[in-house]
Amino acid sequence: MHDDQFRQLLDRFNLAWSGYRKVRKGVKKRISRHMQTLNCPSMQAYLDLIKQNKEALRECELRLTVSISRFFRDRQLWDGLEEDLLPGIIKTHPRRLRVWSAGCARGEEVYSFKILWEHLKQTHTHLPALEITATDKHSAYLDQAREGIYTPGSLKEISPEMRERYFKSRKRGNRFNIKAFVKADIDWKVQDIFAVPAGSEFNIIFLRNNVLTYYKQPLREEGLCRVTKALIHHGWLIVGSHEKMPAGVSNFRRHASIPWVYYREA
Numbered sequence: 650m651h652d653d654q655f656r657q658l659l660d661r662f663n664l665a666w667s668g669y670r671k672v673r674k675g676v677k678k679r680i681s682r683h684m685q686t687l688n689c690p691s692m693q694a695y696l697d698l699i700k701q702n703k704e705a706l707r708e709c710e711l712r713l714t715v716s717i718s719r720f721f722r723d724r725q726l727w728d729g730l731e732e733d734l735l736p737g738i739i740k741t742h743p744r745r746l747r748v749w750s751a752g753c754a755r756g757e758e759v760y761s762f763k764i765l766w767e768h769l770k771q772t773h774t775h776l777p778a779l780e781i782t783a784t785d786k787h788s789a790y791l792d793q794a795r796e797g798i799y800t801p802g803s804l805k806e807i808s809p810e811m812r813e814r815y816f817k818s819r820k821r822g823n824r825f826n827i828k829a830f831v832k833a834d835i836d837w838k839v840q841d842i843f844a845v846p847a848g849s850e851f852n853i854i855f856l857r858n859n860v861l862t863y864y865k866q867p868l869r870e871e872g873l874c875r876v877t878k879a880l881i882h883h884g885w886l887i888v889g890s891h892e893k894m895p896a897g898v899s900n901f902r903r904h905a906s907i908p909w910v911y912y913r914e915a
């Protein structure tokens with residue numbers, strides 16, 4: 650597939666060419682295969698077909714979606730959360746802590762947070778009641794997240810001791826299954842960031858490696874605004890390590906020492 654054809658498709662969904670830089674080859678392949686299955690000889694024929702056929706549209710959106718993730722992605726962030734940010738938040742909110750992972754893919758980010766919380770139990774005599782919501786646009790990813798089975802590649806930031814403690818090793822296929830106590834008490838929901846909110850009054854929201862990377866402006870800003878409306882005043886927003894706040898957003902201040910973490914000022 651030529652770049653200009655791929656651009657045409659991305660434009661149809663308001664997706665950003667730059668966001669797909671590293672994954673373009675693979676996504677193009679997935680789309681080309683779909684075009685072949687549907688007997689579409691050109692991008693225009695494909696665009697016409699997905700306009701009329703809801704199933705083909707849904708499949709095309711899924712093939713355009715990048716769902717790459719891993720446990721403790723951006724290690725510096727998780728160290729900063731454990732050592733610096735969370736102890737302070739827990740002091741300020743001793744009763745209840747609400748956390749939302751928006752665009753959670755197969756659950757690696759949410760389970761990383763749950764593992765971090767288990768660590769905090771060792772150093773804190775009292776922790777607030779934790780309420781975690783994890784959402785994604787695609788139900789298939791959430792089904793896999795609930796199942797919680799991962800390849801060794803997703804666990805490369807996890808030490809052997811942690812792996813022993815939080816995962817069951819599955820003999821067949823060299824896979825690791827997250828243990829039931831880590832899976833417990835997570836509210837999984839299918840939700841499109843551009844549609845209804847997943848809840849409100851969150852203390853911490855993870856919005857990493859989705860709207861701020863893969864969508865074009867003004868959708869980046871719109872997605873960000875929709876999500877951050879659900880954040881409490883003085884709540885924390887966590888973005889991906891290659892992501893920036895859109896220029897029009899002014900009510901957030903960057904955390905002094907943990908990159909990618911923003912504090913909502915108003």
Ligand SMILES: C[S@@+](CC[C@H](N)C(=O)[O-])C[C@H]1O[C@@H](n2cnc3c(N)ncnc32)[C@H](O)[C@@H]1O
Binds near residue numbers: 719753857
């Ligand atoms: C690359 S993964 C990021 C996973 C995790 N947040 C991380 O940083 O490791 C992006 C996820 O965002 C989801 N996503 C993309 N657009 C979305 C939207 N409009 N609403 C909800 N989820 C969306 C995708 O389905 C995918 O699972």
